[in-house]
Amino acid sequence: MPLPDPAPSPGGIVGAVVVLAAAIALVALPGLEVRAAPQELDELRSVRDGVFSEEQAERGRRTFVKECEECHQLDQFTDPFFIRSWSGDTLDALFDQIRTAMPENSPGKLSPPLYADLVAYLLTLSGFPAGEGEITPDNGLEMIRIEDPAKSESH
Amino acid sequence: MTKLVRLRPVRLWLSPLLVAAVLMLVSPVWPQADGGTTATGAPSGNEEVRDTEWPTYGGDLRARRYSPLDQIDRSNVGRLEIAWRWRANNFGPWPEIRSSTTPLMVGGVLYTTAGATRSVVAIDAATGETLWMYRLYEGERGSQAPRPNSGRGVSYWSDGNDDERIFLVTPGFHLVAIAAASGVPVDEFGEEGVVDLMIGTRGGVPPIGTIGSSSPPLVVGDLVIVGPAMRLGMRPPALSNTKGDVRAFDARTGELRWVFHTIPEAGEYGYETWLDDSIETAGNVAVWAPMSADVENGLLYLPVEAATNDYYGGHRPGDNLFSSSLVCLDVATGKRVWHYQLIHHDIWDYDPPTAPILVDLPADGRRGTRQRQLVAQLTKQGWAYVFDRLTGEPVWPIEQRPVPTSDVPGEHTAPMQPFVSRPPPFERQGFAESDLIDFTPELRAAALEVAARYRLGPLFTPPSLADAADGTRGTLSLPGALGGANWEAGAVDPDTGYLYVGSSTSPSVLSLTTDPENSEHRYVAEGGGGAPRVLGWPLVRPPWGRITAIDLKTGDLMWQQPNGWAPAALEARAAQAGFELGRTGKPTRAGVLATKTLLFAGEGWGGAPIFRAHDKQTGEVLAEINLPASQTGLPMTYRLDGRQFVVMSVGGGDHPAEIVALALPESPGAPI
Numbered sequence: 001m002p003l004p005d006p007a008p009s010p011g012g013i014v015g016a017v018v019v020l021a022a023a024i025a026l027v028a029l030p031g032l033e034v035r036a037a038p039q040e041l042d043e044l045r046s047v048r049d050g051v052f053s054e055e056q057a058e059r060g061r062r063t064f065v066k067e068c069e070e071c072h073q074l075d076q077f078t079d080p081f082f083i084r085s086w087s088g089d090t091l092d093a094l095f096d097q098i099r100t101a102m103p104e105n106s107p108g109k110l111s112p113p114l115y116a117d118l119v120a121y122l123l124t125l126s127g128f129p130a131g132e133g134e135i136t137p138d139n140g141l142e143m144i145r146i147e148d149p150a151k152s153e154s155h
Numbered sequence: 156m157t158k159l160v161r162l163r164p165v166r167l168w169l170s171p172l173l174v175a176a177v178l179m180l181v182s183p184v185w186p187q188a189d190g191g192t193t194a195t196g197a198p199s200g201n202e203e204v205r206d207t208e209w210p211t212y213g214g215d216l217r218a219r220r221y222s223p224l225d226q227i228d229r230s231n232v233g234r235l236e237i238a239w240r241w242r243a244n245n246f247g248p249w250p251e252i253r254s255s256t257t258p259l260m261v262g263g264v265l266y267t268t269a270g271a272t273r274s275v276v277a278i279d280a281a282t283g284e285t286l287w288m289y290r291l292y293e294g295e296r297g298s299q300a301p302r303p304n305s306g307r308g309v310s311y312w313s314d315g316n317d318d319e320r321i322f323l324v325t326p327g328f329h330l331v332a333i334a335a336a337s338g339v340p341v342d343e344f345g346e347e348g349v350v351d352l353m354i355g356t357r358g359g360v361p362p363i364g365t366i367g368s369s370s371p372p373l374v375v376g377d378l379v380i381v382g383p384a385m386r387l388g389m390r391p392p393a394l395s396n397t398k399g400d401v402r403a404f405d406a407r408t409g410e411l412r413w414v415f416h417t418i419p420e421a422g423e424y425g426y427e428t429w430l431d432d433s434i435e436t437a438g439n440v441a442v443w444a445p446m447s448a449d450v451e452n453g454l455l456y457l458p459v460e461a462a463t464n465d466y467y468g469g470h471r472p473g474d475n476l477f478s479s480s481l482v483c484l485d486v487a488t489g490k491r492v493w494h495y496q497l498i499h500h501d502i503w504d505y506d507p508p509t510a511p512i513l514v515d516l517p518a519d520g521r522r523g524t525r526q527r528q529l530v531a532q533l534t535k536q537g538w539a540y541v542f543d544r545l546t547g548e549p550v551w552p553i554e555q556r557p558v559p560t561s562d563v564p565g566e567h568t569a570p571m572q573p574f575v576s577r578p579p580p581f582e583r584q585g586f587a588e589s590d591l592i593d594f595t596p597e598l599r600a601a602a603l604e605v606a607a608r609y610r611l612g613p614l615f616t617p618p619s620l621a622d623a624a625d626g627t628r629g630t631l632s633l634p635g636a637l638g639g640a641n642w643e644a645g646a647v648d649p650d651t652g653y654l655y656v657g658s659s660t661s662p663s664v665l666s667l668t669t670d671p672e673n674s675e676h677r678y679v680a681e682g683g684g685g686a687p688r689v690l691g692w693p694l695v696r697p698p699w700g701r702i703t704a705i706d707l708k709t710g711d712l713m714w715q716q717p718n719g720w721a722p723a724a725l726e727a728r729a730a731q732a733g734f735e736l737g738r739t740g741k742p743t744r745a746g747v748l749a750t751k752t753l754l755f756a757g758e759g760w761g762g763a764p765i766f767r768a769h770d771k772q773t774g775e776v777l778a779e780i781n782l783p784a785s786q787t788g789l790p791m792t793y794r795l796d797g798r799q800f801v802v803m804s805v806g807g808g809d810h811p812a813e814i815v816a817l818a819l820p821e822s823p824g825a826p827i
Binding site for chain 1 (some may be wrong): 593809
């Protein structure tokens with residue numbers, strides 16, 4: 001039987017998946033997947049808040065030229081829909097996406113700080129202002145919210 | 156020729172087990188990796204030993220990813236635990252995160268690759284102890300390699316006596332023969348164990364940086380067959396590109412035995428399918444995916460990729476044989492026996508990405524027929540193409556149907572494309588508004604707004620301009636260029652004819668632009684990457700990844716299972732919005748392994764660190780086993796000293812690649 005297309009439902013489990021869940025319950029499971037807790041929206045900062053420095057964005061530009069330009073034209077990221085497609089997410093999602101997927105022929109090739117620099121560069125391409133701080137891998141990226149620069153500030 | 160500095164492999168002390176294994180191998184052991192006879196007609200040897208090993212990348216030369224082992228079954232699979240871990244952190248100049256390698260197991264030793272410079276490592280299959288390592292230093296040639304990663308593994312050859320070799324193709328495109336027992340290059344092969352594969356390549360640009368490899372060679376009889384992997388083809392700088400010829404070398408000496416021109420030369424079949432002299436500049440059309448062979452019938456199967464460039468074919472008018480084709484060769488001579496072009500004039504980057512899977516259907520008493528000898532090609536575009544592997548005749552009709560025409564200047568779209576009538580596609584094909592995510596009215600509206608910027612359409616809707624006259628900025632393509640199915644391939648159960656495949660439902664944007672500063676091509680891709688997201692969500696509705704079982708006897712889809720739960724970040728997002736996602740599957744591609752008793756599957760690169768055992772008939776999940784990180788290389792299995800192991804490479808996020816061995820707990824009091 002083809003896979004049913006899940007739709008959001010109170011139980012979250014549909015069709016044949018109910019059978020599956022029952023089956024899972026019958027066997028001893030060493031562990032189930034850990035799911036992240038929702039963010040507390042009040043504590044979030046924004047990419048508008050000067051979360052990276054000019055120096056960091058410049059380092060990111062140099063890394064982009066060296067590592068990314070073979071496959072990516074800048075238009076892809078100056079297009080306002082690029083950052084808009086990430087709006088509502090937090091910076092860790094963008095960072096993780098780039099680090100785990102790029103470069104395509106050897107993902108994870110760069111050191112985490114270089115990936116953070118690339119994130120800073122992408123933010124400048126979307127028009128976000130530099131500030132005093134730097135984007136640091138594994139340090140509060142999940143507390144920085146990505147916003148659509150075309151829309152008025154909203155928290 | 157680049158001067159190579161060769162480092163001697165580090166020889167570590169031999170464990171008693173390895174010594175025992177080597178001694179064992181002096182006695183007659185099955186030298187080839189397929190059933191029946193070798194290519195030269197020699198007897199195949201000890202089947203019992205073969206069934207406990209994993210002597211080739213795909214488990215056997217038929218790429219079945221199937222093992223008849225049955226110690227781990229539904230009654231005990233929930234008790235699988237980690238027997239040992241082998242960490243690859245310090246192989247290569249940076250800790251590799253994604254290792255796609257699948258180890259071989261021969262004679263109690265695992266042979267695998269590790270790190271971005273593709274070291275070869277021998278590991279004690281019982282304990283995980285490192286026995287030896289080998290690395291070829293490739294200098295600039297290595298640092299410019301188009302695939303700087305550990306690749307998918309190595310190949311094994313034996314003369315049936317005590318000459319056993321491991322064959323490696325390096326990122327910088329050298330073929331190396333290494334003595335299996337010691338890790339030392341075999342002097343009589345090539346030049347001190349090395350054949351320079353850049354010598355003899357064709358194309359109008361220097362080969363360095365344009366050609367390399369990502370898959371192991373295929374050893375059939377005494378031939379080592381090498382297919383290259385080229386520089387990524389989205390934005391090639393030069394009009395002329397290196398051609399992806401497939402070559403066979405003598406396993407003993409390294410001498411070139413034959414060449415198959417995947418882009419034909421004048422007078423060769425298919426030459427006329429490249430118009431306007433485009434054949435002079437055309438490149439790629441390589442075989443980057445693993446290959447397979449039918450040793451009994453002396454046939455070799457090549458999944459041949461698309462031509463440069465990926466999304467614009469204006470510089471290569473015509474059908475472009477043998478691009479995006481399944482090609483069957485006489486393995487002894489390299490001569491074409493038959494071919495089937497899956498896509499004419501491919502402009503979607505729909506390379507056939509897996510080894511063609513060879514299977515004999517079980518004899519069916521009711522029909523009173525002999526076994527059917529099939530080849531199944533899994534594809535990015537979501538079809539399994541199934542042929543009689545001796546004749547190339549489709550098992551179910553494949554119909555040429557008209558497809559949309561490109562309006563990109565200079566493009567010459569093929570007017571018709573082959574459509575598979577059966578089995579039904581295992582992935583969604585084509586992109587319509589009904590594919591958009593629609594969990595909430597807000598999300599639906601945002602998705603429609605994004606989609607309105609692009610062209611949508613059925614399968615084979617061509618790439619379009621980033622600044623098209625109608626205001627659109629590209630075409631949304633589903634499945635995307637990364638699949639559907641991809642190099643993770645599938646597994647087939649020879650007892651039932653069930654073919655299992657993991658696939659992802661992830662669209663691509665096919666958007667063409669000019670870039671005269673960087674490329675001689677009239678148009679190149681604006682860039683790689685998937686389709687835009689919508690308010691942090693995937694653009695398309697779930698399921699985002701799945702495992703499908705296809706009955707090759709009937710061509711029916713028997714079951715589909717989601718590839719795990721929703722990604723954790725999306726679960727959290729849904730919870731904020733007050734709903735649950737459940738088992739949507741992840742947009743990753745599951746790596747599968749079939750045994751006599753079970754179907755195993757990890758979630759693949761980017762998935763959750765969970766390994767599952769499924770019921771082969773129903774897909775039901777029987778057990779979930781936690782891994783240290785996500786499955787990234789394809790799982791394999793073997794039995795050693797009475798114990799069955801399931802082994803795979805894992806990694807992701809902060810977790811560098813490692814190899815993990817699962818087994819049932821050893822019984823108390825067992826000797827150590």
